[in-house]
Every structure is written in C-alpha cells, then in structure tokens.
Amino acid sequence: MAEAVVIRGLNKQFSSPDSPDRTVHAVRDVNLTVEPGQLVTLLGPSGCGKTTLLRMIAGFEEPTSGDIMFGDRRMNDVAPNRRDAAMVFQSYAIFPHLSVYENVVFGLRLKSLPAADLKAKADRILEITGLTAMQNRSPNQLSGGQQQRVALARAIVMEPKVLLFDEPLSNLDAKLRETMRVEIRELQQRLGITALYVTHDQIEAMSISDRIVVMNGGVVEQVGAPWEVYARPATRFVADFIGKANFVPGKVVDGGVEIAGQKFSLAHPTDQPNGSDVELVLRPEAVALSADSGVFAATVKRAMFLGNVAEYLLEVDGIGEWLVDVSNPGEVGLHERGSRIFVSPSQASLHVLP
Numbered sequence: 001m002a003e004a005v006v007i008r009g010l011n012k013q014f015s016s017p018d019s020p021d022r023t024v025h026a027v028r029d030v031n032l033t034v035e036p037g038q039l040v041t042l043l044g045p046s047g048c049g050k051t052t053l054l055r056m057i058a059g060f061e062e063p064t065s066g067d068i069m070f071g072d073r074r075m076n077d078v079a080p081n082r083r084d085a086a087m088v089f090q091s092y093a094i095f096p097h098l099s100v101y102e103n104v105v106f107g108l109r110l111k112s113l114p115a116a117d118l119k120a121k122a123d124r125i126l127e128i129t130g131l132t133a134m135q136n137r138s139p140n141q142l143s144g145g146q147q148q149r150v151a152l153a154r155a156i157v158m159e160p161k162v163l164l165f166d167e168p169l170s171n172l173d174a175k176l177r178e179t180m181r182v183e184i185r186e187l188q189q190r191l192g193i194t195a196l197y198v199t200h201d202q203i204e205a206m207s208i209s210d211r212i213v214v215m216n217g218g219v220v221e222q223v224g225a226p227w228e229v230y231a232r233p234a235t236r237f238v239a240d241f242i243g244k245a246n247f248v249p250g251k252v253v254d255g256g257v258e259i260a261g262q263k264f265s266l267a268h269p270t271d272q273p274n275g276s277d278v279e280l281v282l283r284p285e286a287v288a289l290s291a292d293s294g295v296f297a298a299t300v301k302r303a304m305f306l307g308n309v310a311e312y313l314l315e316v317d318g319i320g321e322w323l324v325d326v327s328n329p330g331e332v333g334l335h336e337r338g339s340r341i342f343v344s345p346s347q348a349s350l351h352v353l354p
C-alpha cells in the first residue's frame, strides 16, 4: 500500500563551511503533502535546497526542526534503512563486481527470504524493468540507460512505500533522458508507489509529475499541477524559471487590464484593486504575429528558426521587448530582422502576477 508523505514546518540549517559562526538556511519552513501514489517533483535552480529536502525525507540528513511523516508514522528518529523508502541516485551506485541479477537482489538477500520467494520477486522486477535478458551481465557491459534501470530495479524490488529520486537522469544524453523519464513514470504509476523526484530540468518535471514544488532559496514558491505552475505562476520567479515568459506592465481597469492604452479582459479575474499597477505574464506562444494587422505594432530584432517554432525577439512599440514563438515556421518562412509587423496577445493566457 502506498503511503502519503507529509512534511510540516521543516527547516534545515547548516553551519557555513566558509565561516563556522554563520549558518546556511538550506530549507525554510517547508509544508508539503504528497498523496499516496502521487509523483511530486522538487524543482529549482542549483542551491535552492531540493536535495537537502529529499535527503531529510530519506533520513540521510537530520532536520533542524519540523516533522516528516509517512502515513501516520513520524519518521524523524527512524533510521534510513527502516523507513521503507528507497532512493535512486544520479550516480547509479551499483556494484561493478556483481552481475545484474545479484545487484537487483542485493537488498533482498539481507531480508533472509526463502530462496523461491527471492527468485520470484527478482524475476518479476527484471521483467518489468526490461532486464531479464541481461541479468547475467556485469554492469560494465551495460549502457548508461541500462545501468540506471538496474538502479531502479534494485530500489523497487524492496517494495518501498516511498521512492526517492535524486536527479536520476542527469548522466544520460538528452534522447535517453526522454525515454527513461517515460519509463520511470509508467513504472511508478503501475506500481502505485508514492514518489518524490528531484530535478532542475523543468521539462522533465512537467512531463512526469502529478504536482511540482518550485523551490527558490530554501523556500517553496509554489506547489501545483504542471499546467498550474506554467499558466498561473504564483510569483515572478516561478514564471521565469518554468518556460519562457514576457513580463508586461499593466493597470487593472474594471476587472480587466490595460496595456499601453489597450484594454483586455481576463479569463481569471485578479483580486488587485481597480487602478493598481500590475505585472502580467505573457507566454511567447500566446502571442499571434501578423504582417498585416494586430493590436500592437513591433519591429523584429531577431528571428531564429528552431524547427517546430520560430523564436522572435521583438521591440513592441511603447511597451518593450517580447519573445514570441510562432509554430509551423516552415510553412510561412521568417520575418526578417528590421521588419515591421503586428502582434496580438491572447486574452485567455494573460496572467496577472499576484
């Protein structure tokens, strides 16, 4: 049975490695609930505290204050190997001198199971991780992706209640990362294990998560479904970190907004008072671009063909620079640098930052 992971008021302070009288507040007042069977990613730039948070959940790091619960059991004082949690690392941490099979059953052997049970469990996990045919090989006869699968197999064969991933795909090339993240997600859903997954890759986070925890400077900036953190970012940091964003100055007018003298209605009304100056998030793909007509006139400063989209940097008259992505650029070709064109933001995707 999968278990919820509940984190309450969690803090971690390290004494600074540079000057012992100073402290580094790596994780600050974090509250988080991961529902049973959900996959939640901890996402943020280097140094934001995501690994420290994961390591406290695993039991490798002791919290300065706060509680870590698996279901209704408080885990703070429980040793890592007694938490029913398994961790998959970036460096696979598999034993080079043992075969794939022996790597997978390593933890099970410590449990003194009857031989037949051990073999049955191992066979099932080798099967679902696609390693059956390679079980007698030594790890140095495997590709990076296959080694990562061994690490995954070794974690899930223990039937943990909570599965923890610390940037598991960082050592793989881009194509393999995409395949492996789909595999990890399918496996986690099939087994119904509660999972926490650390990454600094926003596309990876968006593609595999039920919910994303965006962290910055030890603090949780937002927790939400992938579409929420993308379309309704709670802070400027989140908008900027997840995808590309244009920040557009505007004013609240009669429940809508005014941008450079033009009025727009809002799909999601803002609670900011009438007349207040606000900042809007406008995603590059939410702007229509035309040679003939539109809401604002603009000049092309840069045009790049990226295959599925053309990425434009525009100087929008009276507003400033915007990034605009146009899909299917192969069909229409690019507007050249210096061209005068028109842009129209999609009202539905204008988002007022709280």
Ligand code: ATP
Pocket: 014, 015, 016, 017, 024, 025, 026, 044, 045, 046, 047, 048, 049, 050, 051, 052, 053, 200
């Ligand atoms: P990365 O993606 O680079 O691994 P991260 O988001 O996982 O970054 P953490 O490793 O959790 O960040 O580190 C958070 C902060 O805590 C950083 O400022 C880091 O320097 C500090 N820190 C981490 N471990 C220790 C330690 N053992 N002693 C002192 N400071 C530490």
